[in-house]
Amino acid sequence: MKPEKIIDISMELSGTTPEWPGDVPFSYELSVTKQESGSVNVGKLQSSTHIGTHIDAPFHYDDQGLQTHELPLDIYLCKAQVMDVSGLNKINLSDLKPLEEGVTAVLLKTASWKNRTAFPETWPVFDVSIAQWLTDNGVNLLGVDVPSVDPETSKELPMHQAMNRHQRFILEGIVLDDVAEGIFRLAALPLKIKGGDGSPVRAVLYS
Numbered sequence: 001m002k003p004e005k006i007i008d009i010s011m012e013l014s015g016t017t018p019e020w021p022g023d024v025p026f027s028y029e030l031s032v033t034k035q036e037s038g039s040v041n042v043g044k045l046q047s048s049t050h051i052g053t054h055i056d057a058p059f060h061y062d063d064q065g066l067q068t069h070e071l072p073l074d075i076y077l078c079k080a081q082v083m084d085v086s087g088l089n090k091i092n093l094s095d096l097k098p099l100e101e102g103v104t105a106v107l108l109k110t111a112s113w114k115n116r117t118a119f120p121e122t123w124p125v126f127d128v129s130i131a132q133w134l135t136d137n138g139v140n141l142l143g144v145d146v147p148s149v150d151p152e153t154s155k156e157l158p159m160h161q162a163m164n165r166h167q168r169f170i171l172e173g174i175v176l177d178d179v180a181e182g183i184f185r186l187a188a189l190p191l192k193i194k195g196g197d198g199s200p201v202r203a204v205l206y207s
């Protein structure tokens with residue numbers, strides 16, 4: 001069946017996509033040109049796995065956690081609810097909206113990362129109680145429109161660790177600026193990277 005409408009909620013990947021400070025930037029170049037090979041252009045990639053729109057494998061924050069190739073795909077192909085929580089410095093449980101039936105991914109729109117050509121100086125904090133709430137409501141995946149569910153300088157990663165304890169999964173760097181609250185199908189499948197700690201994804205909403 002052909003989807004009625006597809007909304008791309010992914011960041012563009014290029015040499016100017018802002019990487020996590022100190023991490024490996026994204027780069028793409030041709031290792032062989034059509035001119036050289038006489039047949040085809042062939043590209044070569046280098047990047048942090050945590051670039052642009054990406055998922056975290058639990059192995060990112062837990063040496064015993066699931067690696068990218070082991071991730072259950074139904075987590076990333078599901079019914080999602082976009083919630084507008086913009087204008088807040090901290091997102092508490094009380095800021096979340098009533099959950100609709102059958103939703104297994106919650107996508108939080110903070111609308112705080114305006115300039116996607118620069119890494120943000122700061123972004124809202126997500127209260128760890130959200131992890132328990134997701135679990136109680138049968139929601140497997142939390143998506144955010146910022147680089148991380150914890151602050152940049154956090155070493156303890158309270159939100160990542162709370163999500164891990166509850167066996168909940170994380171999608172970061174989605175673009176929701178032009179998306180209104182509502183219910184959508186989500187597709188954001190990770191690459192099958194053996195031993196990986198995460199993966200960039202092409203994330204889309206469709207109906």
Ligand SMILES: Nc1ccccc1C(=O)C[C@H](N)C(=O)O
Binds near residue numbers: 050149
């Ligand atoms: N790429 C990094 C390099 C160094 C230190 C943290 C990160 C992160 O990516 C942290 C964040 N928890 C994340 O999953 O996006």
Ligand SMILES: [Zn+2]
Binds near residue numbers: 054172
């Ligand atoms: Zn990440």
Ligand SMILES: [Zn+2]
Binds near residue numbers: 149
């Ligand atoms: Zn993360």
